[in-house]
Every structure is written in C-alpha cells, then in structure tokens.
Amino acid sequence: MKRTVHKTKIIFTIGPATQDEATLEKLIKAGVDICRINMAHADHAWTREIIQRVRKVCDKVGRHIAIMMDVKGPEIRTCDVPETYELEKDEIFEFTYGEGIGSTTEEGLRRVDVNYPGFSKDINEGDTILVDSGLIRLRVLRIEGSRVRCQVLIPGPMGNRRHINLPGVRVNLPALTKKDQGDVDVGIEQEIEFFALSFVREPKDLEEFHTYLEDHGSKAKIIAKIEDQQAIANLDGIIKASDGLMVARGDLGIECPFEDLPIIQTRAINTCVQGTKPVIVATHMLESMIESPIPTRAEVTDIANAIREQADCVMLSGETTVGKYPVECVETIQRIATRIEEEETQVLRKDLSLRLPRSKMLRSAAYLASDLDGSLVVFTRRGIFAQKLSSLRPNVPIYAFTDNPVLFKQLLIMRGVEPFFMEFDHDHETTIQRAFGRLKRQGWRKEGDPIVVITKMYAGEKLIDSTQIRAID
Missing domain, CATH: 3.40.1380.20 (Pyruvate kinase, C-terminal domain)
Known part of the structure; x- marks a missing residue:
C-alpha cells in the first residue's frame, strides 16, 4: 500500500499527559512532526530528560521528529498577594514595584507588585491594563513614581503571578531575559532543531537571538511568535528576520480586537508564503478536547480554515500537555487535514513573485x-x-x-x-x-x-x- 504525504504538519506540546514513553510512541506513530517544550513550565533537568526520551522513542519507532524549545521571553506578571483579591467593579486599585507582597495602602486601596521595574514608565494615563488573559480589565487613572493607580472596569479574582497585557504599549523589556538565556543554553547543549521566541516585537529581537545562537555554535532555526500589536505593525520585518512565524492567537487575541484575529492570521500566512518562510497557527485548536473525546464543530472549522489557508503547521498546547485525549487530538487533526487537502484544486500557488x-x-x-x-x-x-x-x-x-x-x-x-x-x-x-x-x-x-x-x-x-x-x- 502506498504511503501518503500529509501536507499540514502537527506540533504537539509535551507535558504530564504525554511525557511517558508509551504515549510518545502513539503520538509519533499518529503523525506528529515536532515536539514543543514550553519553558514557562519546565526546569532544566526535566527538559534534558524529555529531549533524550523523545529521541529514544524515535529510535525505537523508526520515525524521527524535531524538538522545539518555546522560550518564555519578556513578560510582565503580578507578584504575590496574601490571598486572592476579588476585585470589584469601579474599585480603585494600584500596581506597584519593589514594595513587597500585596497589601492595603495608607489610603485603604489594595495593591500588588509587578515584576517589571519599568512598568510605570512605559504606560500612560488612559491606557488599558489586562490581567489573567484579559479576564480583568483596568484603566490607568494616575501615575506617581513607581505607583500606577487604576480603576477596575471588568472585575475578577487577582491571584499570584498573573500575566499582564498592555495593549498598544511599547514595553522596553529585553528580547532574551537571563532566564531565557539559561534555557536556551540547555537547548543548545542538547542540539535541538528549533527555538520559538515569545513576544517578538521587532526584527532586532530576532537579530540579537540569531547572534547569540551563532556565537554558541547552534544551527537551530528561530520561530518568531507574534503576540501583540507592535509585532503586527512590524510583521513584514519580523518575518524577514526570522526562520519562521507562529501566530500565537492566545495573547494576540487579548492584545488585539478579537474580530481582527482572522484577518491577522490570513495576512500572516500569506506574507510567510510569499517570503518563503514556514508559518504555524497555534492556540485553542482543539481546546474542548482537553476534556472531551470529540471536537466541537467550530474547532473543526477553525482547523480546516488554517489548512485551507495553507499554513505549514498547526499546534496543540493544553490539549497534549494536560488533556485527557492527546492521541485522539492528533488523529483528529490528521482526519481534518487529509479531507481538506483532498479538496485542493490548484496545481500550485500563482501569487508568488519568482525573480530568480x-x-x-x-x-x-x-x-x-x-x-x-x-x-x-x-x-x-x-x-x-x-x-x-x-x-x-x-x-x-x-x-x-x-x-x-x-x-x-x-x-x-x-x-x-x-x-x-x-x-x-x-x-x-x-x-x-x-x-x-x-x-x-x-x-x-x-x-x-x-x-x-x-x-x-x-x-x-x-x-x-x-x-x-x-x-x-
């Protein structure tokens, strides 16, 4: 029987649900192409162990896959609070830096530290602050030194180390943090094939990373993750400076109006194809299958659209790190990809500019x-x-x-x-x-x-x- 080439490639994120050898063997046989390690949730000992385990299973199965390390990149988070704050609508709340565990100010306002010293310098009065994937929304009222006073627009629970998004704000964080450099060094040591850099904002971020890899003798490719408005504004330059692109729809959907996401995705895919760079569509591909053995009809259509738009890869995150049905998720994508690819009628794309x-x-x-x-x-x-x-x-x-x-x-x-x-x-x-x-x-x-x-x-x-x-x- 003749084997068929699956055009659309599948990236899975490894985690507790997929780290054992038996499950890895099933995933590799089911057709995954790249194993992603998310360094936001991984230490160095586990990372080394997992890379060796994946390669061992590949040798056993006789089919080799690549390793991609997802570097956390610059991010802003809240620090610790004594207990989860239940923020109320129109409450006045403060973000601070260097004042220690969350507490109540002399004026009776609740506050929490952030992990970024330049937080108060990068934002302005009237800016929006989103916390915990946009579940909490605040508006900046006043900035005094390192204290940022806000009004709560959409209330919710404020816990420890919650991720903060600043839509439309240029954040002056380094492209590679000290933690990132330590993580990357492990990836270089293990000779992995890809690094994905989070929160890429401009081509310079990638140029610095390329220099770092070259200086350390790594031949790995760099995938740029676009996750905010600044990245969208610099999309063409980022694609040119990268070895590939990931449309990270999680943070992107928080930083940008969600109705713009399909347009951004289409533009990113087409620009990558024109620039001869691979492109990955990621986040919430089969979110319901974390708990359910079958996808929602909307998820099927979402994946079909990414394949119809001719993305190189689709990526699974929580579905394969903690989900109950990781192998079934891969099989689901394979079924959808096979069916959609059968419908392609064009011999090849005619919109590429071929000069050479x-x-x-x-x-x-x-x-x-x-x-x-x-x-x-x-x-x-x-x-x-x-x-x-x-x-x-x-x-x-x-x-x-x-x-x-x-x-x-x-x-x-x-x-x-x-x-x-x-x-x-x-x-x-x-x-x-x-x-x-x-x-x-x-x-x-x-x-x-x-x-x-x-x-x-x-x-x-x-x-x-x-x-x-x-x-x-």
Whole structure:
C-alpha cells in the first residue's frame, strides 16, 4: 500500500499527559512532526530528560521528529498577594514595584507588585491594563513614581503571578531575559532543531537571538511568535528576520480586537508564503478536547480554515500537555487535514513573485510533476530548494533528501515536504538510485511511478541545476 504525504504538519506540546514513553510512541506513530517544550513550565533537568526520551522513542519507532524549545521571553506578571483579591467593579486599585507582597495602602486601596521595574514608565494615563488573559480589565487613572493607580472596569479574582497585557504599549523589556538565556543554553547543549521566541516585537529581537545562537555554535532555526500589536505593525520585518512565524492567537487575541484575529492570521500566512518562510497557527485548536473525546464543530472549522489557508503547521498546547485525549487530538487533526487537502484544486500557488531563474525552474518542475501525476524529489544540503518548493504549495508530494542530520529534522516544519536523511555519493546517479530505492522500500512510491528529480549535475566540469523526468525502477 502506498504511503501518503500529509501536507499540514502537527506540533504537539509535551507535558504530564504525554511525557511517558508509551504515549510518545502513539503520538509519533499518529503523525506528529515536532515536539514543543514550553519553558514557562519546565526546569532544566526535566527538559534534558524529555529531549533524550523523545529521541529514544524515535529510535525505537523508526520515525524521527524535531524538538522545539518555546522560550518564555519578556513578560510582565503580578507578584504575590496574601490571598486572592476579588476585585470589584469601579474599585480603585494600584500596581506597584519593589514594595513587597500585596497589601492595603495608607489610603485603604489594595495593591500588588509587578515584576517589571519599568512598568510605570512605559504606560500612560488612559491606557488599558489586562490581567489573567484579559479576564480583568483596568484603566490607568494616575501615575506617581513607581505607583500606577487604576480603576477596575471588568472585575475578577487577582491571584499570584498573573500575566499582564498592555495593549498598544511599547514595553522596553529585553528580547532574551537571563532566564531565557539559561534555557536556551540547555537547548543548545542538547542540539535541538528549533527555538520559538515569545513576544517578538521587532526584527532586532530576532537579530540579537540569531547572534547569540551563532556565537554558541547552534544551527537551530528561530520561530518568531507574534503576540501583540507592535509585532503586527512590524510583521513584514519580523518575518524577514526570522526562520519562521507562529501566530500565537492566545495573547494576540487579548492584545488585539478579537474580530481582527482572522484577518491577522490570513495576512500572516500569506506574507510567510510569499517570503518563503514556514508559518504555524497555534492556540485553542482543539481546546474542548482537553476534556472531551470529540471536537466541537467550530474547532473543526477553525482547523480546516488554517489548512485551507495553507499554513505549514498547526499546534496543540493544553490539549497534549494536560488533556485527557492527546492521541485522539492528533488523529483528529490528521482526519481534518487529509479531507481538506483532498479538496485542493490548484496545481500550485500563482501569487508568488519568482525573480530568480532557479525559482522559475522549481515552478516548472512542480507543474511537470502534476501533469505526470507524479511526485517531486529534491536533493538539498541547505534546504533552500525544498523550502521554495514548499512555498509554491504544489498538489504533489515533495520528497526531500539531505545528508545534513540537522536539516533533515528542520525540513519537518515545511508543508508538503517528506524529508529523508541519506548519505550522498560523489556520483549523482548513484545518489538518485539510492533515493528511489528508499522510496520504493518504504512504500512511498512503487515501480514505474513518474518522478521529477531536481538536483545538481555536472556538465563537463561545471555544476548546474537540473530537472529530470524519471521513473522508479
């Protein structure tokens, strides 16, 4: 039976519900492509143990997946309170810095410290402060030194270490905190394939992170998480400076009007495809399946829309960290993806601007493979051809062969690409035949199937790009 390429890739977040070897084995067999480790909830010992465990299970199953470390990034949180405050509507409340555990002021107002010394300097009177994913909303009335006096607009429980959002406010926090650097060092040590940087606000954040990785000898790719209005304003530059983008709809839906989210998602996906960068749609994909064995109809439609818009990946968070049905979540996405991808009618996207002759050659190869009802085989050491082919979104499988073990796993993020690690021979024909043998033995293609091969070959002493029509033999 011929195996099929699943175009849309699946990222799962590992946690208590999925960290045992038996569940990891089921997830890998079900088709996950990348394991995400959320460093907001992980210590270094557990992280090292989990990375080794995932790789051990991959070796056992015979299918390898990539590791992505999600770096917490700069964030503002409340500090501790003696007990949860039940804020009341129109109550006057104060945020402070450096005054210790929450208490009542001399004026009889309740207050809580924040963990960011520049909090009072970054905001202005009239600004909105959102706490705990927007469940609590306050308006700034007055700023005196490090004290920020607010009026409660939407009341709720104010507990310890609640996340604070400041919609439309430019926050002068570093892109990488000291904690982040410690976490990243563990990822570098373990030679992981991807880092996701939270709360990216401008291209400079990514340039600093790239420099840090290069200085420490890491070949990992950086995925920029867009989560606030400043990131949306700098979207084009962020995509250009990154190795990929994550549309983190959780904080983004708090920082921006929720009715703008579908528009932001569509724009982000299209801009990434145009820029030949992979894009991930994340948060609340199958939130109901944390407790339920089946998705809501709205969730099915949401996932279908992300796939129809041709995102490279969809990502699961709480569904696979603490949910009751992590494997079923992956199977659900696979079912939806398979069905939606069957409906695609375009041979490839026609809206990409292709300037280089090589890019136009790849487009021609994709059309040719479609006309032949065949598939594409590409040989790559840097991933450039595979990434460009993926961005064209062809309606045929892309089999990418590489002799670079790091790139092999990094190709897993690209839509429609099925990567293979294989040593290359100095003779190009020997390499091609080895690839054909792998495809046939593993059930991806059968004898006689047409293949369009994209590779380099010698013309005399000169190495040139070539497109060849071949058949599996």
